[in-house]
Amino acid sequence: MSGIAIKRNDFVVVTAGKEKGKKGKVLRVLRDKDRVIVEKVNFIKRHQKPSSGQKQGGIIEREGTLHLSNVMLFCEKCGKGVRIRRQRLEDGHVVRLCAGCGESFD
Numbered sequence: 580m581s582g583i584a585i586k587r588n589d590f591v592v593v594t595a596g597k598e599k600g601k602k603g604k605v606l607r608v609l610r611d612k613d614r615v616i617v618e619k620v621n622f623i624k625r626h627q628k629p630s631s632g633q634k635q636g637g638i639i640e641r642e643g644t645l646h647l648s649n650v651m652l653f654c655e656k657c658g659k660g661v662r663i664r665r666q667r668l669e670d671g672h673v674v675r676l677c678a679g680c681g682e683s684f685d
């Protein structure tokens with residue numbers, strides 16, 4: 580898998596599933612599961628048990644995970660989700676470029 584394709588704080592668009600078309604910032608990348616959590620996308624309801632801090636439990640909504648294959652980096656210039664091209668710089672760093680317009684994401 581292209582493990583470093585998407586990183587925390589990247590801006591992505593959902594390309595499949597019920598959240599298709601939604602955009603947001605990547606909050607977390609779960610590399611071992613190939614999943615990401617995107618801000619304000621894919622809300623799921625969770626039951627919260629009463630804890631010492633709160634007298635009663637309840638239902639909270641929070642972001643669920645999305646599979647990496649269902650999100651793409653969003654390119655502002657192209658105005659859509661794009662494929663990534665990698666380029667190794669002279670200093671050895673590898674940057675991610677938009678395969679469409681060449682804009683750098685790093």
Ligand SMILES: [Zn+2]
Binds near residue numbers: 656678
């Ligand atoms: Zn682009």
